[in-house]
Amino acid sequence: MTDEDLDDQYEAFQSILDRNTPEKAVQMLRLLRVPDDIIGVILERHEREVIKIREMREPKVVYTAGRLTWYTGPRTGDRYWPALKRNLAGGVRPWSQGAIDSLEDESTKVVGLLDNPRADDFRSMGLVLGYVQSGKTANFTAVMAKAADRGYRLFIVLSGIHNGLRRQTQARLARELVQLNPGQWHEVTTVDSDFDRKGNAASYFASQNQQSLLVVKKNAKVLEKLNRWLASAKEYLRDCPTLVIDDEADQATVGGKVINPLLGKLLKSFTKVDYVGYTATPFANLLIDPAEEEDFYPRDFVVSLEAPKGYQGPELLFGRDPLDGEDLNDVPAGEDMIREIPDEDVELVRPINRAAAAGFMPEMTDSLRRAVLYFWLATAARRERGTGVPHSTMLVHTTLQTGIHEDFRFPLDDLRQEVIAGLQDDDFELYDEIEKQWADETNRVDAADFGEAPVPFDAVLRHLPDVVSESRVVVDNYRSRDRLDYESGSVVAIAVGGNTLSRGLTLEGLVTSYFVRASSAYDTLLQMGRWFGHRSGYADLPRIWMTDELAGWFRHLAVVEAEIRKDIDRYLTEDKNPLTFAVRIRTHPKMLVTAPARMKAAVTAHAAYGGDLVESRYFPTDGGAEEWLQRNSDAAVRLIQAAQQHGRAEPLPGSDQRWLWRDVSYRDVVNFVDEYQFHERTEEARSHLLRRYIEKRVDNNALVAWDVAVIGNSRQDATTWKLPDGTSVGLNRRSRINGSEDPLADIKTLSGPRDATVNLRVPDGTDVAKRSEVDKLRAKQRPDHGLLLLYPIDPVSTSTRKNRSPLNAPCEVVMGAAFVFPKPTKADSQVEQDYISADLSRVSSTYWEEENPEVLQQDLEDESV
Secondary structure, three states: OOHHHHHHHHHHHHHHHOOOOHHHHHHHHHHOOOOHHHHHHHHHHHHHHHHHHHOOOOOEEEEOOOOOOOOOOOOOOOOHHHHHHHHHHHOOOOOOHHHHHHHHHHHHHHHHHOOOOOOOOEEEEEEEEOOOOOOHHHHHHHHHHHHHHHOOOEEEEEEOOOHHHHHHHHHHHHHHHHOOOOOOEEEOOOOOOOOOOOOOOHHHHOOOOOEEEEEEOOOHHHHHHHHHHHHOOHHHHOOOOEEEEEEOOOOOOOOOOOHHHHHHHHHHOOOEEEEEEEEOOOOOHHHOOOOOOOOOOOOOEEEEOOOOOOEEOHHHHHOOOOOOOOOHHHOOOOOOOEEEOOHHHHHHHOOOOOHHHOOOOOOOOHHHHHHHHHHHHHHHHHHHHOOOOOOEEEEEEOOOOHHHHHHOHHHHHHHHHHHHHHHHOOOHHHHHHHHHHHHHHHHHOOHHHHOOOOOOHHHHHHHHHHHHHHOEEEEEOOOOOOOOOOOOOOOEEEEEEOHHHOOOOOOOOEEEEEEOOOOOEHHHHHHHOOOOEEOOOOOOOOEEEEOHHHHHHHHHHHHHHHHHHHHHHHHHHOOOOOOOOOOOEEOEOOEEOOOHHHHOOEEEOOOOOOOOEEEOOEEEOOOOHHHHHHHHHHHHHHHHHHHHHHOEEEOOOOOOOEEEEEEEEHHHHHHHHHHOOOOOOOOOOOHHHHHHHHHHHHHOOOOOEEEEEEEOOOOOOOOEEEOOOOOEEEOEOOOEOOOOOOOEEEOOOOOOHHHHHOOOOOOOOOOOOOHHHHHHHHHHHOOOOEEEEEEEEOOOOOOOOOOOEOOOOOOOOEEEEEEEOOOOOOOOOOOOOOEEEEOOOOOOOOOOOOOOOOOOOOOOOOOOO
């Protein structure tokens, strides 16, 4: 048989697969008298195609062992995906070929995790983890198109709890699925109507050649109607492959006393159904009790989508702290796009409590004025460039009080009239104000870093009068009749609202945000970040006004997101599945991970400091910092005195600026832990957690003895400081990565890789930058000893490096501390850190241990070396 004949036979096999399972397809080939050796070749080719999809590098997937991948990708003769692909390439805002290829690969892998629609019965639960405003809708639209090409016939999209998002989703699916394939879809819901059908549903499901689409809110009355309607067509649904897409899957689905049971009943309507939740904030979904069969734990697969190219997420905007094992220079520090709202302004734009809301009237504060003026300036700059979406939006989100939303019209409209008049009258003070602001903003963020050309002020000024005149205030909340409408022409809008603007809904052309509405839950806070997403043509222009505390919270959430994805990556290599891995979610002292009702099944994750490096990174340097810094210095002096009295001094060859004392009592170290203060931004270094961990290890005869070292600077020109016995030590230089005007200095990293080996004998050729190599040495030489490193730091610490500023601390010496913990033996008890995870105890006896990643060479800014 020629290769061409074999290709024909394989195509015939694929066509048979469109109507049958692989087993039945083989039986039909035999009935057609295809020789067994040819069938074997065909099956081998099919398996190669299946494996190729299963082993695609992206997106990363954790799935139940033994789950079959039946889908081999798009084929000649497909209808829905090719139409969508052509539309994406040639639409009003055409996608790049790279973006289309990425979407094709990611959606192919998700479809491969669905069940074969020709199977007799199935019910699978999966979760797709994306990013806020990152293209999740595009992904599930592509998944629906490909599933329809293979025989799925009913598609139910659960689209949040607000009409705005449901309408937006319905309109998009109508454009990209229904209208591209006339006559092939029953559109059961419409842009103007959520589900409200009456009578028998059988007519929608009797045909084998048409698909049905419903986009419904997660609303009790709507779901009750839908369940009754589906019940009227029960016999037709037995052979109707159904895909339920839950957009914003963490909202209302998990833990809801009303919505949750109704969705459970919905899934029971079908013999053949797959449920796939999509969310960027999976905290609630990953904390569900998987032992509850009626709940929505993603027991069959979890997909982690890659951040698309050009996406601006929490890491880019806010930066984050490094995770264990990361190259510190690869960790995003955050772009200079965040502007501070002073605490005194907050009380003028948001009532301090519910009682104060009754008579509250928002004011035009200095920070709000600057935010609005910048919005108009940036919109004018975008018009000069003539790129990106035609719309331009500003978000004002300060409170849930709908009456106050309406009251924002007055100060905003007053400012608009003031600026219009000033531009008409050539007001010099106004021109001077906005020119200085534009110069300041363009200097702080380099357009070239984002592939854009800077826009000079004169060009901005040409467009500014029209921009200000066209702009309008839109109050969008559940009570207002006013709505953001991007379908009827170009929009320049200042959108004031609450929850209707904070879930799923895309604010087209969002360039400026003014945000003071704090939330106590991770998922709610992240979803409020409508500023995340793609900003094609104006990636350098977005700005966010918020309080410093909120900015810190978003930075924390960037770490949480990175850790979740790192856990998923790790479980891929450990052959875990959704029922044998529990993603850890780091907690925060001032925030909930999600609503309490959604965390009923969560347990404290047992993690340990074993193998960890915990070190000082942040130091206050403002006027009130002197006492704080002095206390830390005093604590170090007392520890050194105790080490000199109770420990065993050991000379270190080749260095006169490093001192080591072995076998110091853990009691002296615990006293130091109680006295020394890590800044609260160093979340893992809380004194009560450190003390508890040490004491529990001591109970198991580990960490009873410690090695204490002082790491000094060997440079000849170093400023010196005296140890308690009078020995002079050179002060280390640790400059800051943030500006000197910031009251909290961030030195990024304190210790270098070789510092952690100060109490070890290191053979020649050992790469001390690799954590795994050092851990092996520690396990052999000091398996039960902790190591505490003290770093006396020059309070001035100037630097010649770009993007570094002097430390400028108000004290004689800044004392840094680093704890190096040996990895525990199996007999050691583990102390809880502040993480939570799903409780897998009733579904699996498998437990996971702390990872042991390699640490890359740190590019430490350290003039001490």
